[in-house]
Each structure stands twice: as structure tokens, then as C-alpha cells.
Amino acid sequence: MTTQEIAEQxxxxxxxxxxxxxxxxxxxxxxxxxxxxxxxxxVLKGKAAVQGKGAWWYANHDIHATExxxxxxxxxxxxLRFLIDVTPKASGQRMQMEEVGLYxxxxxxxxxxxxxFRGS
Amino acid sequence: MTTQEIAEQxxxxxxxxxxxxxxxxxxxxxxxxxxxxxxxxxVLKGKAAVQGKGAWWYANHDIHATExxxxxxxxxxxxLRFLIDVTPKASGQRMQMEEVGLYxxxxxxxxxxxxxFRGS
Numbered sequence: 001m002t003t004q005e006i007a008e009q010x011x012x013x014x015x016x017x018x019x020x021x022x023x024x025x026x027x028x029x030x031x032x033x034x035x036x037x038x039x040x041x042x043v044l045k046g047k048a049a050v051q052g053k054g055a056w057w058y059a060n061h062d063i064h065a066t067e068x069x070x071x072x073x074x075x076x077x078x079x080l081r082f083l084i085d086v087t088p089k090a091s092g093q094r095m096q097m098e099e100v101g102l103y104x105x106x107x108x109x110x111x112x113x114x115x116x117f118r119g120s
Numbered sequence: 121m122t123t124q125e126i127a128e129q130x131x132x133x134x135x136x137x138x139x140x141x142x143x144x145x146x147x148x149x150x151x152x153x154x155x156x157x158x159x160x161x162x163v164l165k166g167k168a169a170v171q172g173k174g175a176w177w178y179a180n181h182d183i184h185a186t187e188x189x190x191x192x193x194x195x196x197x198x199x200l201r202f203l204i205d206v207t208p209k210a211s212g213q214r215m216q217m218e219e220v221g222l223y224x225x226x227x228x229x230x231x232x233x234x235x236x237f238r239g240s
Contacts, residue, residue, distance in 0.1 A: 034194065035194075036193060036194035036195065069201075069218075070218075070220070070238060071236075071238070072201075072218065072219055072220040072236030072237055072238050073156060073236055073237060073238075074154065074155075074156035074234060074235060074236045074237070075156065077236065078236065079199065079220040079222070079236045081189075081192075081201055081220070098189075098190075098192065099192055100190070100192040100199040100201070100220065102199070102222065114194060115194060116191075116192030116193055116194045116197065116198065116199045117192055117193060117194070118190060118191070118192050118193075
């Protein structure tokens with residue numbers, strides 16, 4: 001599959017709310033995930049670690065709605081924009097998150113995902 | 121200025137339709153601009169070359185409206201999403217373009233801009 005085809009399939013799963021399935025299907029075993037934050041989850045390496053982050057996220061957030069726009073493609077990379085209407089269970093404060101995910105593809109798999117957040 | 125501050129100022133100029141001014145102010149002298157296409161404009165190096173691409177773009181397109189969303193920040197990079205309602209003069213066919221721009225900042229200047237396009 002071309003990067004464009006992978007991007008389209010990945011985006012279609014996200015648009016259907018099937019984020020975990022998108023990762024399951026397309027993450028490389030040695031995928032690296034980079035978040036714009038300090039701390040334990042800033043850089044995660046390996047599919048198991050990234051799946052663990054997903055499990056943490058879903059266990060600690062009530063997700064009311066998501067919207068995925070894209071994919072936007074250049075060479076071996078594609079970007080998606082996400083809108084997430086979510087209530088973190090810790091705060092109980094509903095918020096609207098906006099972020100961009102940038103995915104790098106090698107040999108048909110996502111080897112890096114990097115997230116960019118909308119600051120206040 | 122931090123990357124967040126540069127990102128906010130760059131985005132504010134784009135939101136006001138002042139794209140050329142954003143570049144003028146923040147492009148490094150040796151900025152590299154990467155488009156998702158083959159041909160002469162795929163990779164341009166240096167502020168003068170990138171300004172030339174802008175001049176070509178404005179001379180050959182009627183821009184009806186633009187919308188800029190973001191910035192989305194991670195470390196030394198920020199992303200913007202653009203919606204462009206445009207008629208290329210060559211075709212006369214009005215179209216709506218969607219793209220993401222990813223900007224890398226060093227020493228207060230944009231040293232790389234890379235664009236990702238929404239495929240059909």
C-alpha cells in the first residue's frame with residue numbers, strides 16, 4: 001500500500017471512532033509515540049507501550065465525541081486533525097481538545113506518531 | 121520568543137490573511153520549503169526562493185477566502201491547518217484546498233516549512 005492508501009484507511013478508522021483499531025492495524029512493532037508534554041508519556045517506544053497509553057487514556061477519560069479531518073499527505077508522512085470533546089475523570093471538567101497527529105510510514109507501518117496540541 | 125509565542129504570532133498573521141508578512145517576519149535566511157509534489161517547487165531553499173514561490177502563487181491564483189486553524193505545538197515545531205477557497209487562473213475552476221503546514225523553529229526563525237495536502 002502507498003502512504004496515501006494507508007493514510008486513507010487509518011483516517012477512515014479514526015473517523016469511525018475506531019482509534020485503537022487503527023493503531024492495532026498500522027503501528028509498527030517499534031513505533032515511537034511523541035506527545036507535547038513533560039513526564040512519563042512524552043516519548044513512548046514500542047507497540048505495547050503505546051497500547052498502554054491508549055488503555056490509560058480510555059480508562060481515565062469520558063469521551064463524548066470525536067471528529068477527524070484529513071488525511072493530509074506528503075511523501076512518507078500524513079497528518080490528521082482531531083477534535084475531541086472529553087471529560088477527564090480526575091477533574092470532571094468537560095473540555096474541547098484540538099490536536100494534529102503527524103504519522104511517519106515505513107514499509108506499510110506507522111513507525112512514528114507525533115502529536116501537536118492547541119495551546120490556550 | 122518561545123516556539124509557542126512564534127507559533128501564535130505566525131498564526132495570527134495567517135488568520136488575518138497576511139501570509140507573506142508571516143514569512144517575511146519569521147523565515148530564516150536558509151529556510152527550506154517542502155511541497156508534496158514533483159517538480160521545480162517540491163523543495164525550495166533560501167528565503168528568496170520561497171518568496172518567489174509566494175509571488176508565483178499570488179500571481180497565478182484568485183484567492184476568495186482563507187481560514188487558518190491552530191497553532192498546534194510540540195517542542196520546536198508547530199502546525200497550522202489551512203482552508204483555501206481559490207481559482208487557479210490557468211483552469212478557471214474554483215476549488216477548496218485543505219492543507220496542513222508543519223513549521224520547524226530554530227533560534228526564533230522558521231528553518232523548515234513542510235506542507236501536507238488533502239488527497240481526493
